[in-house]
Amino acid sequence: MRKGQTPVLKRVIVDYKKLDNNILNLLVEKFPDGYDDDDIVTYRNASNEVVECVEVRTEDTAYLIKVSKRLVMAMEDFDDSDNDDSEDSDLDTDELESSEEE
Template identity: 75%
Template sequence: MKRVIVDYKKLNRHVLDLLVEKYPDGYDDRDIVTYRNADNEIVECIEVRTEDTAYLVKVSKRLVMAMEDHEESDNDSDEETSLDTDGLETSEEE
């Protein structure tokens, strides 16, 4: 399975939809996956999966705000918005 590590700033609409669907009331400590990056820094993420990809989305206060804003915008309008997906970090692990 392909694993993709992504910051909330780089989320595309599809992944944001999956996050809001999986965590409609937000996430808590038991949902957080922790690992050390190449610089030996602790990184906290939440995971959401598709059939072929596991997305690890870096946790931050701004992620919570983005999920809330996304959910509100879905309720307000059916307009498509494009989020920047350049710069996604990917790593192939099985």
């Protein structure tokens, strides 16, 4: 890589169901009060459907996390459990799925 050249980031699209605690932690750190419309990245997928995502980056990867009500709930639950110093840090996505109204 030449001097002054920006490194190419690996791009990963992630659905909330596949979030691990590291990515969820990055989301909560970047958006402690939640995200708003200015933070949303939109694109069309191979089926020509509009997909909305928020982006978080590590040194080598740009993660696009698909936006949904479930993502907001997962971030809130993760932040609450982090504040409680809970040892069980697994995200219960089954509970989130059953509580979402579409």
